Amino acid sequence: xxxxxxxxxxxxxxxxxxxxxxxxxxxxxxxxxxxxxxxxxxxxxxxxxxxxxxxxxxxxxxxxxxxxxxxxxxxxxxxxxxxxxxxxxxxxxxxxxxxxxxxxxxxxxxxxxxxxxxxxxxxxxxxxxxxxxxxxxxxxxxxxxxxxxxxxxxxxxxxxxxxxxxxxxxxxxxxxxxxxxxxxxxxxxxxxxxxxxxxxxxxxxxxxxxxxxxxxxxxxxxxx
Amino acid sequence: xxxxxxxxxxxxxxxxxxxxxxxxxxxxxxxxxxxxxxxxxxxxxxxxxxxxxxxxxxxxxxxxxxxxxxxxxxxxxxxxxxxxxxxxxxxxxxxxxxxxxxxxxxxxxxxxxxxxxxxxxxxxxxxxxxxxxxxxxxxxxxxxxxxxxxxxxxxxxxxxxxxxxxxxxxxxxxxxxxxxxxxxxxxxxxxxxxxxxxxxxxxxxxxxxxxxxxxxxxxxxxxx
Numbered sequence: 042x043x044x045x046x047x048x049x050x051x052x053x054x055x056x057x058x059x060x061x062x063x064x065x066x067x068x069x070x071x072x073x074x075x076x077x078x079x080x081x082x083x084x085x086x087x088x089x090x091x092x093x094x095x096x097x098x099x100x101x102x103x104x105x106x107x108x109x110x111x112x113x114x115x116x117x118x119x120x121x122x123x124x125x126x127x128x129x130x131x132x133x134x135x136x137x138x139x140x141x142x143x144x145x146x147x148x149x150x151x152x153x154x155x156x157x158x159x160x161x162x163x164x165x166x167x168x169x170x171x172x173x174x175x176x177x178x179x180x181x182x183x184x185x186x187x188x189x190x191x192x193x194x195x196x197x198x199x200x201x202x203x204x205x206x207x208x209x210x211x212x213x214x215x216x217x218x219x220x221x222x223x224x225x226x227x228x229x230x231x232x233x234x235x236x237x238x239x240x241x242x243x244x245x246x247x248x249x250x251x252x253x254x255x256x257x258x259x260x261x262x263x264x265x
Numbered sequence: 266x267x268x269x270x271x272x273x274x275x276x277x278x279x280x281x282x283x284x285x286x287x288x289x290x291x292x293x294x295x296x297x298x299x300x301x302x303x304x305x306x307x308x309x310x311x312x313x314x315x316x317x318x319x320x321x322x323x324x325x326x327x328x329x330x331x332x333x334x335x336x337x338x339x340x341x342x343x344x345x346x347x348x349x350x351x352x353x354x355x356x357x358x359x360x361x362x363x364x365x366x367x368x369x370x371x372x373x374x375x376x377x378x379x380x381x382x383x384x385x386x387x388x389x390x391x392x393x394x395x396x397x398x399x400x401x402x403x404x405x406x407x408x409x410x411x412x413x414x415x416x417x418x419x420x421x422x423x424x425x426x427x428x429x430x431x432x433x434x435x436x437x438x439x440x441x442x443x444x445x446x447x448x449x450x451x452x453x454x455x456x457x458x459x460x461x462x463x464x465x466x467x468x469x470x471x472x473x474x475x476x477x478x479x480x481x482x483x484x485x486x487x488x489x
Binding site: 056057058059061062063065067083084086087088090091092093095096097098099101102103104105106107108111122125126129130134138141143154156162165167168169170171172174175177178181182184185186188189190193200202203204205206213214215216219222223237239240244245246247248250253254255256257258259260 | 280281282283285286287289291307308310311312314315316317319320321322323325326327328329330331332335346349350353354358362365367378380386389391392393394395396398399401402405406408409410412413414417424426427428429430437438439440443446447461463464468469470471472474477478479480481482483484
């Protein structure tokens with residue numbers, strides 16, 4: 042990775058936040074496999090590392106995996122878990138799922154395993170005493186920063202969650218106290234879909250905002 | 266809340282993604298208490314609702330709390346939890362913590378309780394069979410979208426985590442199957458700090474990116 046660039050990042054004309062949030066997709070099939078320029082990768086990781094974290098603990102780590110053998114082994118494991126999920130589906134669900142590609146592990150340019158280290162900032166993490174998972178939440182905030190920055194840079198990101206945490210620990214020599222949170226497939230793409238894959242394939246449709254907004258209490262769900 | 270605007274959002278000149286990521290702070294002391302315009306709030310919530318989610322389950326809900334009595338009760342609970350945390354600190358840590366404001370619950374314009382509903386999209390949430398917490402992760406991605414959109418709109422956001430989940434369930438009539446994930450204080454601010462509060466007060470400093478980037482395996486942590 043290149044050293045920090047002394048000059049500030051020049052905003053990309055397509056990097057408007059709302060535009061990026063709308064364009065962001067969970068990419069599976071469209072990776073081109075082209076390399077990610079070092080300066081682009083650094084900006085994306087820097088964005089992730091600027092996320093908020095409970096007690097400023099920054100409890101995330103990013104393992105950059107380019108090795109083909111490692112990625113092939115991970116993919117084999119993921120396909121086994123895919124089969125396990127498929128085995129529990131009936132009829133229409135099984136048929137719909139069979140058409141959905143769930144990962145681009147070897148086609149993407151880079152795998153990024155994101156992990157959570159609960160010991161970071163310990164023993165007294167400010168804001169975590171009442172909610173043990175608050176550190177885990179911080180890691181997810183970093184992932185979303187990474188995802189949006191990658192989108193602004195024209196890269197695709199696909200979050201793979203068809204894996205067992207212990208398998209990934211073993212694969213990447215992750216200590217037992219550290220928890221794998223995500224495997225992200227990252228890289229240039231040939232195209233970005235307008236609609237989420239799962240909606241396009243008829244797995245599930247997006248809900249209107251009104252369905253998830255409540256006023257004053259959870260029980261009252263009146264759209265104004 | 267106003268109905269959806271038919272016209273697309275006009276990008277704010279200050280809404281460059283990297284700029285927003287850098288300017289975003291966890292706000293406690295700077296809320297002005299001014300109202301949030303309806304169209305701004307709608308854009309912020311829409312951004313949250315556009316987050317990725319496991320199996321397209323969109324398992325989040327947003328409870329908008331303006332009621333002063335509810336917020337006052339929540340604040341009293343949070344201050345009790347603050348005392349509980351403070352009681353476990355010694356010497357320098359206790360002294361440093363005593364100077365840190367941890368919430369702006371009543372000074373902010375709006376409280377947004379964000380929750381996780383594991384039943385959304387059940388029984389078969391695509392991508393959650395191997396990792397039960399994947400739905401919880403999705404909620405956090407929505408929170409980060411919300412936080413960045415609010416920052417682009419000139420609003421401050423402060424995530425309060427000094428509370429017991431069951432207290433918040435009781436306060437907002439949240440069903441037992443639904444898990445509170447965050448209480449966000451949201452509203453216009455008089456100013457935004459350049460440096461995180463916890464760093465400014467000497468609680469903890471930010472780490473360099475190099476400390477959290479690994480190559481090929483977790484064990485190898487060589488900065489290139």
